[in-house]
Amino acid sequence: MVVLALLGLQTLILAVAAGAEGDAQADKVSAGQRLYREGILSSGEAVTGFTHGDIPIFASQLACESCHRRSGLGSSEGGKVVPPVTGQALFQDREHEQQAPFRSRSMSVGGRPAYELSSLADALRLGVDSGGNELDPLMPRYDMSDSDVEALYAYLETLASELPAGVDDSKVHLATIAAKNADESERESMLEILKAFAADKNADTRNESGRSVRGPYFRAYMDVSYRKWDLHVWELEGPSETWFEQLEALYEEQPVFALVSGIGEGSWRPVHDFCAVQEVPCIFPITDRPVLDEDFYSIYLSGGVYREAKAVAEHLNDKLSEEPALVIQVYRAGSAGEAMAEAFLKAAEDSSATIEAVRVAGSDPPSANFWETLYRERGPGIVLAWLGSDDLENLGSGAGLGPATPSLVILSDTLSGDGAYSVTGPIRQQVRVVSLLELPERRERGLLRLRTWVKPRGIEINHPRVQADAFLAVTLAGSAVKHMRRNFSREYMIEIVEHGLDNSVFRSVYPQLTLGPNQRLASKSAYILRPSPDAEDGWVAVDAASSY
Amino acid sequence: MIVLDTRTVMFAFSLATCLLLGSLAHIAPAVAETSGGGKEPNYTRETVSYRVPDVELIAHDGNSVSLVSAIGGEKPVMVNFVFTSCTTICPVLSASFAEVSRRLGEKGDSIEFVSISIDPEYDTQEKLAEYAKRMGAGESWRFLTGNPDDIFKVEKAFNTYRGNKMNHLPLTFIKVRGAEEWVRLEGFPSVDEVLAEYGSAKNS
Structure with a gap:
């Protein structure tokens, strides 16, 4: 002091x-x-x-x-x-x-x-x-x-000359983003995990402080640096383009040391920019549209639709260049699907394929007639359906299409979730799913740790992916804050997350999570999956996971 | 009382560790002499046989490379393991390769240099090309990446795998023309020391 x-x-x-x-x-x-x-x-x-x-x-x-x-x-x-x-x-x-006897082997x-x-x-x-x-x-x-x-x-x-804003003598202020445009149930599920973690952490803090005073050796190594967490829920209104100003206002009212997890519809760019401007760590938000420019302050779990689009373009590479291929991208204007379609266009810009766009209008899911007309009019091309789960309802209709059957129908795990795997009918054998997650049959195993953690806390798992991502974000943030000891530095927090992620036992629903100094994307691989020829409802990877 | 007990135990443990380390030193691989004379040596040397795994890797220039033909044959070669986002160990290993390759190149030595990425998911061919440029790599120095499973095999084969990449060790491997065995240097030898190791391996 x-x-x-x-x-x-x-x-x-x-x-x-x-x-x-x-x-x-x-x-x-x-x-x-x-x-x-x-x-x-x-x-x-x-x-x-x-x-x-x-x-x-x-x-x-x-x-x-x-x-x-x-x-x-x-x-x-x-x-x-x-x-x-x-x-x-x-x-x-x-x-x-260190005391004399321990000096020789101390770090x-x-x-x-x-x-x-x-x-x-x-x-x-x-x-x-x-x-x-x-x-x-x-x-x-x-x-x-x-x-x-x-x-x-x-x-x-x-350098690190004073306590950064968001930390005082007794508290560390953290915030999470709960945008109003996110699915309400998902938002609540995320918040439940974060709040339960913070409550546990604060209950522990009392013991940590006690140990640092009473422990015989503890004192020599650890400073009394423990702070309670004050988790602020920033509820952002309106579309994501309006978030930057809202974030600035919220930050002015209550500066925070870091943003942890967070959920909302739309491009994450405004949050990313806010974190860059205010130099606030943004640890693992739940977004399908991250910003992949490797700014120092934002770290993402996966590359969302951008990474998926790139994986699809790589997967189709041979087909697109060898044949006069026709690719039809189906999406809704202004949706994440549109962002994915744009990313695919960019990734496939060197190919000779004809890439067309079909925008879905109206609020109802595309009808059976919509799909059949699409298939018959465009012939046996490659259909990329960048739609939400509900919009895929009638995708499988069109039995007896004959030569008009599309050669491939590619769906996005990020956009359609479990819906991508539930397409039925003759089209099913044509379906490929691009996924940034662990292979379907191994996903449940990845969630075990979360299930064990929520059980005694009385939390239901309603949205496993959201809750698993929130748990991963808050666990790593928690461990980083603890490892900082008295060195409350926002940059140091990010450096600890970079360093510590590879040691995390929990890896949410991803095949592998790794970071290194200045790396900003934890899960880098992507799978293209197809229906398993053996099992009725199983899915297998077409190739080994592709790298970043 | 408890305090005293803990202290005694800790001290005994520390003493035991010292004794153990002391005895290990006798069976540890020969410690190379250093130029510092009397100073702690900066590296250790071992001579070991490795079986180079039969894998195809990608070089920073985009070419596909059979690892066996790149480093498993008769040709003299120096190998290290790095990753492009590494902050402490790799920059030094790379700076060392840059200078060693420059000096040997000046003498007309035909030895080749290979750096294998231990972070293949992040280190794409483009990332390696950028890194090669940043490190001032010349013609005789190639950077390789590949499928994570293949890289894992290579790390295992050379006994460099340490789990988390942040735990990796500073290692330099030298093989002279026609040799069966590799000289494995662990630590940070100076440029003169690397050249001396290469010279003495050639003459043995």
């Missing part, structure tokens, strides 16, 4: 400093940030140096951020522990964290006095710390001018 108060004072002093001086300082910080993140010196040149004695490195290989990460709080990889380089870590004396680093400008320069150039100890040879010895060291010093001072 004293430290925080001092830092607050320092900020105040900086704030009242003369304007010109402030500008110069801001320039230094931004030059330092560029050096830290991209390895670009104030001269505009890339920084160079050597690691492990004689291995020459340059900026794009090893800028500071590579190992110490954007948060500045360090990382660990393959047994190598990279220490934090935030202002608080560097510019204070450091005691040895912590030794004691040393606070860094000053000159000792920081020695560390960066010569690899000697402020206590005169040699740094690990992995740390590059950089070729850096005095002004570059000064800029870096100024930037490091600002």
Whole structure:
């Protein structure tokens, strides 16, 4: 607390400093940030140096951020522990964290006095710390001018220097998005999981705080950093295009540390942009239209309709280029199906196929007549029906189509859910389903952990996918908040999720979930499924899962 | 009382660990000498036989590559395992390959370099091409990715699989012309040390 108060004072002093001086300082910080993140010196040149004695490195290989990460709080990889380089870590004396008998095998680093400008320069150039100890040879010895060291010093001072908005002495404020345009029952199911998790977490917090005070060794390793969760439910009104302003207003009223899970119809772009602008982690929202531009702050479970469209284009690749193929995309205007159709067009733009669009009008599901006319008029083409489950009701009609039978009818698991697998009639053998989920017969196994968790909490599983995704998001967020200890940094939270996901036992309904530094899509594979020739209602993968 | 007990147990455990580690050191593979003289060595060396799995992988230039023909034949080759989003270990391994390949290339040595991705789902051919450029890879250095099952086989074959990719180890494999066995370096040898290992393997 004293430290925080001092830092607050320092900020105040900086704030009242003369304007010109402030500008110069801001320039230094931004030059330092560029050096830290991209390895670009104030001269505009890339920084160079050597690691492990004689291995020459340059900026794009090893800028500071590579190992110490954007948060500045360090990382660990393959047994190598990279220490934090935030202002608080560097510019204070450091005691040895461990008691003597445990030092030799501890991952912590030794004691040393606070860094000053000159000792920081020695560390960066010569690899000697402020206590005169040699740094690990992995740390590059950089070729850096005095002004570059000064800029870096100024930037490091600002790294994780104060508690981020959304965290106070007793609480961590988190929010989830419950848009009004989402299916009401799905929305409630998601909220039930999140609230139950938060309630458990808060009940536990009491014990965590107690242990940190009473435990004989606990104290040495852990700080009293526990906070209760305050989970805010942000109910967004109207179409997704109007969400950005609503989010800004909600955030102004109550800043939050992170967004966890969330559900809503439409493009997730406004939430994604909000998270990028406010630098708020957005952990695993439930959306069929994620934004795949790899911005730092949003992490998604899967690529939704965009990933599915790409998988279908890859699957059809040979057919589209070899034959004068006709592809008909059926969807409703303004729906996720339209977004998928656009994504498919883009993914198949190099093919010679004729790709037509048929938009479904009216509120009723397309009739048997609609499908039969479509098949007969267009001949035996490939039909991509990007529709919701209800709209597929009459898809299987059209017995005795003969030569007009479509060669393939491709459906989307994301859009049609279980409905994609329930098409009956002679068309069924033509159906292929694109899916980002685990193979159908293995999905139930993936849900076991969730079922075990909800049972004593009296929660019904009504929407397994939604609830499983919500559970995964909140579990990982929970574990990240816990692992941060006192280091409440939004960037660090994301880095922990990146690092920790591969160790998660629970993986919702996906075949595999993995992330790595700066990866933003957890489930990367896609299956194309066809009705099993042996079993009446089974489905098998056409090929091995395709990669990202 | 409880505190004292725990402490005693912890200390005994730590002591036991030290003793165990100490005794292990005697049977551990020969620790290579380092240039630092007296300093802790930065790597260990082993000589091991590996059976290269018969898998087809994709190179960063888009070509399909039989792993057996790429690294399983007579040709001299150096191999490492990396992934493009890796932040600490791989950049150093790659920087080392960049310099080692440059220096050997200057001498006219025909050794080839192969980096195999251990994150094939993310590391597409495009990602590898971008990474090769970022690392300053020359002509003699190829990056391979492939089907996750195949990559898993390769990792198993070379005893590099450690589950979560973030637990991967810094490894460099060297095979000289016509050799049956690989020199396996674990840790971070300097460029001079890698060249010395290659030189001594050639002369043995």
